[in-house]
Amino acid sequence: MLKFAKKLEGFEESTIREMTRKAIVNQAINLSQGMPDFEPPQELIEGIIEAIEKKEHQYSITYGNYNLREKISEKLRGYNGIEVDPEDEITVCCGASEGISSSILSILNPADEVIIFEPWYENYTPITHIAEGVPKYVQLKQEDFSIDEEKLKEEITKKTKAIIVNSPHNPSGKVFSSKEMKLIADICIDNDIIAITDEIYEYIIYDGEKHISLGSIPGMEERTITISGFSKTFSITGWRIGYVAAEKKLMKGIRKVHDYLTVCAPSILQEAAIKAFDLKDDYFSQLVKRYQKNRDYLSKSLNELGFKTIIPKGAYYMFSDISNFKTRDTDFADFLVKNKGVAVVPGSSFYHTENDENIVCNYVRFSFSQKIETLEEAIFRLKERLL
Numbered sequence: 527m528l529k530f531a532k533k534l535e536g537f538e539e540s541t542i543r544e545m546t547r548k549a550i551v552n553q554a555i556n557l558s559q560g561m562p563d564f565e566p567p568q569e570l571i572e573g574i575i576e577a578i579e580k581k582e583h584q585y586s587i588t589y590g591n592y593n594l595r596e597k598i599s600e601k602l603r604g605y606n607g608i609e610v611d612p613e614d615e616i617t618v619c620c621g622a623s624e625g626i627s628s629s630i631l632s633i634l635n636p637a638d639e640v641i642i643f644e645p646w647y648e649n650y651t652p653i654t655h656i657a658e659g660v661p662k663y664v665q666l667k668q669e670d671f672s673i674d675e676e677k678l679k680e681e682i683t684k685k686t687k688a689i690i691v692n693s694p695h696n697p698s699g700k701v702f703s704s705k706e707m708k709l710i711a712d713i714c715i716d717n718d719i720i721a722i723t724d725e726i727y728e729y730i731i732y733d734g735e736k737h738i739s740l741g742s743i744p745g746m747e748e749r750t751i752t753i754s755g756f757s758k759t760f761s762i763t764g765w766r767i768g769y770v771a772a773e774k775k776l777m778k779g780i781r782k783v784h785d786y787l788t789v790c791a792p793s794i795l796q797e798a799a800i801k802a803f804d805l806k807d808d809y810f811s812q813l814v815k816r817y818q819k820n821r822d823y824l825s826k827s828l829n830e831l832g833f834k835t836i837i838p839k840g841a842y843y844m845f846s847d848i849s850n851f852k853t854r855d856t857d858f859a860d861f862l863v864k865n866k867g868v869a870v871v872p873g874s875s876f877y878h879t880e881n882d883e884n885i886v887c888n889y890v891r892f893s894f895s896q897k898i899e900t901l902e903e904a905i906f907r908l909k910e911r912l913l
């Protein structure tokens with residue numbers, strides 16, 4: 527009889543992606559998975575056509591198209607304050623997701639511990655299990671999702687190998703402050719820990735908040751794996767273009783895993799992604815303006831319906847308290863997708879199961895990465911049918 531590897535027992539398939547499948551089956555508006563329903567910038571579409579004309583149909587070099595890596599290194603210097611050599615300190619991956627997987631797989635030995643802030647983006651735990659590591663959860667403070675210094679320090683042991691830092695944060699929308707980043711940096715340096723940063727929402731940031739890259743903090747250059755990508759900033763989640771930047775020695779291991787996992791990211795799309803660097807500052811400010819408008823509309827509308835929303839400072843999700851509806855998050859999400867035609871993600875998929883039920887089961891996550899008209903239709907459906 528077929529028996530799967532034991533390490534698969536620690537996790538299930540992604541609930542976020544499952545909700546998208548349920549949205550399709552139920553013809554629901556999909557506010558579960560974070561993907562836009564509008565077109566990416568025209569420059570990128572033209573980039574694909576040009577890449578086809580250039581006949582970029584074969585494997586790229588495993589580490590990624592060199593011109594793209596060069597552009598990424600300039601962006602890392604200018605936007606993130608991180609200095610890396612495109613030759614051997616940047617690797618283009620199949621999305622930030624693969625970057626995270628390759629990074630975790632390259633540094634963990636069995637029983638090594640990984641600090642994961644809770645709630646967390648779904649991918650971190652399964653990959654830690656696949657690498658036979660042990661996730662150590664540090665719950666963010668309930669009131670504002672800030673880091674509880676004591677809780678964090680309590681979880682640091684001799685076995686702590688890595689800490690995953692996602693800012694802007696999915697699902698809460700929290701943007702980690704410079705004080706919090708400094709705290710993490712000090713802990714990493716004092717305890718010889720590697721930081722893996724997930725900065726996929728680095729440009730989607732509101733209310734004058736500033737994005738801080740952990741890898742730019744002095745002393746962190748040698749021990750930070752910086753991960754980002756093109757999915758969210760350029761509304762091309764299906765292209766699967768992301769990247770990892772790290773100091774040469776760390777990168778050597780990451781490249782070994784990346785090479786055998788995927789060989790390379792899609793060549794045509796790597797070539798086309800270079801066009802993203804032609805976009806002017808105005809593109810980024812318009813993107814933020816669009817999402818900020820969505821955020822404000824969704825928050826006001828959901829609160830009127832009885833949800834208690836947490837206003838995100840970054841990313842494009844609204845983690846919303848559903849305690850007024852007196853139902854579990856999973857039942858509520860199921861009810862919404864089947865009966866109301868709106869798909870959301872139950873909050874418990876961002877927590878580990880042994881946690882306090884009151885916290886875990888009282889949230890659902892709405893994405894507002896869609897057109898405002900899509901959000902209006904979702905609110906119409908909830909209004910007409912929910913109350």
Ligand SMILES: Cc1ncc(COP(=O)(O)O)c(C=O)c1O
Nearest residue numbers: 621622623647696726755757768
């Ligand atoms: C925090 C976070 N990291 C990574 C990803 C995936 O990024 P990519 O499409 O580049 O794999 C997502 C997607 O929702 C995310 O929310």
